Amino acid sequence: MLVSGCDIGSLTAKAVILRDGQQVAACIEPVGADASASAASILKKALAVAGLSGKDLDCCCATGYGRQQVAAADMNMSEISCHGLGAHSLDESIRTIIDIGGQDCKVIAVDAKGGVQDFAMNDKCAAGTGRCLEVLAGTIEVELSKLGALAQKSRKPVNITNKCSIFMELEVIDRMLEKKKQKDIAAGICDAVARRVAGLAKSVGLEERVCVTGGVAQNLGVIERLAGHLGMSFVDLPINPQMVGAYGAAVFAERAVGTKKGA
């Protein structure tokens, strides 16, 4: 059976292809101004990696902010369901998923079958999101991919207290004018985002075992501080955490084909 999952997020487009349950391609690229073109492009890329054409797919499931824009999709599912099922399919012991993406943050509680039981979402405010980290990394002139490692070197993180990302940026500029070390400001930025996410996570109530998905899972400065605020460690996933939504969508596609064949 050949299926694909396509996750069109606010910042990145992701596609995963599964052959009989095994991942044979996983691709990611930035989303352009035209989400439908980004969807077509990422799927084409993943098919090329797997040496397949669109006609070979038994089913394609779309998810993410731009899921309605995936012309090749046979079905679509919410990101919440896809991150839940994706994480569960990768490790059945997981009960809570903290998804920190570009434009929002979600905390998802799943049952023993990966079905969503409860969730909380911050999509009203940019603080506590990947985009906020991107902007603040730009403010201190650090490459986003290096922000977390730089923060991990700090012994004296600055305290960033504002809850709004615009005011957070002004605070960061103040700390720069005070000549605080770049690594201490980086740590303050990661800590501020981690505190926001921890607050959301506590509102759902965390059931062990817990994993972090979404692009920000790659920022170890945030993850280390988030683990500290929650007093726990996270499950390591066997795939790039940013791909879990697309992976979950592919598992939904597999289930749909299985149900059809069984009918």
Ligand code: ADP
């Ligand atoms: P969306 O699904 O909303 O498009 P993603 O889950 O792809 O969002 O996450 C995008 C975020 O991931 C970015 O805003 C950025 O903060 C973070 N990110 C992406 N790549 C890296 C990286 N190499 N290192 C650290 N953070 C990263």
